[in-house]
Amino acid sequence: MRAAVIGAGQLGIDLARRICGSPWLDCALVVGGPSSDRGLRLAAALGCAVSAAGLEAVTAADVDVVFDVSNASARHWADLVATGVVLLDLTPGSSGTMVAPTVNAASADSCWHLNLVSCGGQAVLPVLETIARHGGRDAVQYVEVVTTAAAASVGRHTRLNLDEYIATTQDAVRQIVLGGDAAPGAGPGAGHEAGHGAGHGAGHGVVKVLANLTPALPAPAFRAEVAVICPGVEERALRAELAAAAAAVRAFAPGYQIVACRVDGDLVRASVTVTATGARLPAYAGNVELINAAAVLLAERYATLRKP
Amino acid sequence: MQAPSTTPSTSPSSRRVVIHDPTLRDGQHAVGHRLGAAQMAAYARAADAAGIPVVEVGHGNGLGASSLQIGRAAIPDSVMLTTVRQALTRAQMGVFMAPGWGTGDDIRRAVDHGAEVVRVAAHCTEAAVTERHLGLVRELGAQAQAVLLMSHMTGVEQLAVQCAQAVCFGAQAVGIMDSAGHYLPADVCERIAAICAAVDVPVIFHGHNNLSMAVANSVAAVQAGAGVIDACARGFGAGAGNTQLEALVAVLERMGHWTGIDLRAALAAADVAEQQLMDRPAAIDSVAVFSGLAGVFSGFKRPVLAAADAAGVDPLEVFAELGRRQAVAGQEDLIGVVVGELRQR
CATH class of the missing domain: 1.10.8.60 (Helicase, Ruva Protein; domain 3)
Incomplete structure (x- = not known):
């Protein structure tokens, strides 16, 4: 199946490498922006066709699946929707169907515009889904997510779009884990004031996300901490369920680990670290590996499902 | 006691220094973010009466940061802002927001509630995260400032580069926070001088007193050209506390700098802080x-x-x-x- 990548920064080039390594996918094209000369040279060295001509090049290339790591996926989807391609959208704040492979991949099988949420979302959705399944999603009163990424692992788009990263991740937890509607109070920051009331029993289903970028050197691995207020969770049983959830993620992102889990009354905490494996990315950039590997896995799923 | 002059002098040795007062924000760290509305109103009134030009309010880590991770505030941001706004007659109300902890919506709500000075914060190498939020503050018509947290973690040149970048994004004042209380006066002098050389807006210094250097570091910052110094009543702030406001005002007065603050009234405000905000004195333990x-x-x-x-x-x-x-x-x-x-x- 023919794939194109829009965006030739760190994420785009790593995606192109992964696509080139997939038995199901062929990286037919990498499209870069005005300042992506270096990225396009790297893509060309991988044997991919490259173009600086933007979306026109993509529509002309006759591809089946498009990975979008640019900052303009909304505009791109408007132009791609009629072409019959599947768009895997890695841009925070996009409008497609939100997917985490081990949590809800099947629910997206009939969708043409898939949204990979965020690297933090990919890290915590399997954990939160496990906790909510254990305790009952209606019993979840409050969810908090704190992610810490090495400064060197994120590019300009992530820095510019921290509000969207937060809003998208919060929406994904509400929709996928809590089965709620993202619309009411879904905007960035909307959870803050409501979240405040959670400790007073008023914040049913409130989700709050915080994001840190750390300048520490050597750069630490990507880390995500979740705190869930949910009565009736049994720590020993939850640990076993989380171990299984983590193993499922490791099938495509080997550096994914749940490193802590503890239950203290109604407060459930779990910690995730993600390292990048292999030589393609520095070890700390587990966030990049996780979201890119998830996107490639979903494209492979699409390729095998639609295989005649 | 010598009364402060009421007009700023133009001579370089007696420049005006703007005292920015985060007592009701940084002090939250010392009490687990538990300040209530009545406490905030009492201190804000006293600070306003003393002529302190900017009174900053919020959760210890700023807008939107109330959380299990960092600590839950006793009252919502909106209540803090409404309370302090009502208590101020002359002083500007300031807020602090770090992208990742808060969002643009928090800034919009704060400006709606009357915040006039908005500080957008980033870790020392991450000024790039402030671009959109500084632009938003300017668009909303508030004063936009940028501060670099944990500034001891990177080098002098990098701090100057990051501050210059923030000015390009629209910051009308930029500077550094000694979030860990790690600096000595010579460190501060070198960093502030480098930043002053790199930007054409007022430069901010925010000290902590872990090594008993907060007032000395603030003086070094002023001597190196800083125009905005953060200080808290009785030093009420995270860790060993911040630069002690009333002591700094007295020192700057002796040095001939004009702050516009009435020292007697600042001492009274510090008494209010001690009696009504603090559960123990700020101490270098x-x-x-x-x-x-x-x-x-x-x-x-x-x-x-x-x-x-x-x-x-x-x-x-x-x-x-x-x-x-x-x-x-x-x-x-x-x-x-x-x-x-x-x-x-």
Whole structure:
């Protein structure tokens, strides 16, 4: 199946490498922006066709699946929707169907515009889904997510779009884990004031996300901490369920680990670290590996499902 | 007592210094973010009466930061803002917001509630995250400032580059926070001078007192060209506390700098802080000295002491390990990790 990548920064080039390594996918094209000369040279060295001509090049290339790591996926989807391609959208704040492979991949099988949420979302959705399944999603009163990424692992788009990263991740937890509607109070920051009331029993289903970028050197691995207020969770049983959830993620992102889990009354905490494996990315950039590997896995799923 | 002049002098040795007062924001760290509306109103009225030009309010980590991770505030941001706004007649109301902890919507709500000075904060190498939010503050018509947190973690040149970048994004004042209380006066002098040379807007310095250097560092900052100095009543702030406002005002007065603050009234405001905000005096205890040397965020003091006590481990060892890992503000989850590892040793 023919794939194109829009965006030739760190994420785009790593995606192109992964696509080139997939038995199901062929990286037919990498499209870069005005300042992506270096990225396009790297893509060309991988044997991919490259173009600086933007979306026109993509529509002309006759591809089946498009990975979008640019900052303009909304505009791109408007132009791609009629072409019959599947768009895997890695841009925070996009409008497609939100997917985490081990949590809800099947629910997206009939969708043409898939949204990979965020690297933090990919890290915590399997954990939160496990906790909510254990305790009952209606019993979840409050969810908090704190992610810490090495400064060197994120590019300009992530820095510019921290509000969207937060809003998208919060929406994904509400929709996928809590089965709620993202619309009411879904905007960035909307959870803050409501979240405040959670400790007073008023914040049913409130989700709050915080994001840190750390300048520490050597750069630490990507880390995500979740705190869930949910009565009736049994720590020993939850640990076993989380171990299984983590193993499922490791099938495509080997550096994914749940490193802590503890239950203290109604407060459930779990910690995730993600390292990048292999030589393609520095070890700390587990966030990049996780979201890119998830996107490639979903494209492979699409390729095998639609295989005649 | 010599009364301060009411007009700013233009001579370089007696420049005007703007005292920015984060007592009702940084002080939150010292009381687990539990300041209530009546306390805030009482201090804001006293600070306003003293002629303190900017009174900053919020959760200890700023707008939107109330959380299990960092600590839950006693009252919502909107109540803090409404309360303090009503108490101020002359002073501007300031807020602090770090992208990742808060969002643009928090800034919009704060400006709606009457915030006039909005500080957008980033860790020392991450000024790029402030671009959109500084633009938003300008668009909303408030004064946009940018501050670099944990500034001891990077070099002098990098700080100047990052501050210059923030000015390009629209910051009308830029500067550095000594979030860990790690600097000595010569460090501050070198950094402020480099930033002053790189930008054409007022430069900010925010000190912490872990090594008993906060007033001396602030004086060094003024001498190196800083125009905005943060100071808190009675030093009420994270860790060992901040630069003590009333002491700094007295020192600057003796140096011939004009702050526009009435010292007597500032002393009265500091008494209000001591009696109504603080549960104990700001003190340079052993933990504070050690965490300052280790370069750990001052706001970690309370959570580290609580976690170390519960686990029966030495808090100094926790700070040493957090320093080794270069933990930054917002990474309170690392405290539990480090305490857990120390307990197993």
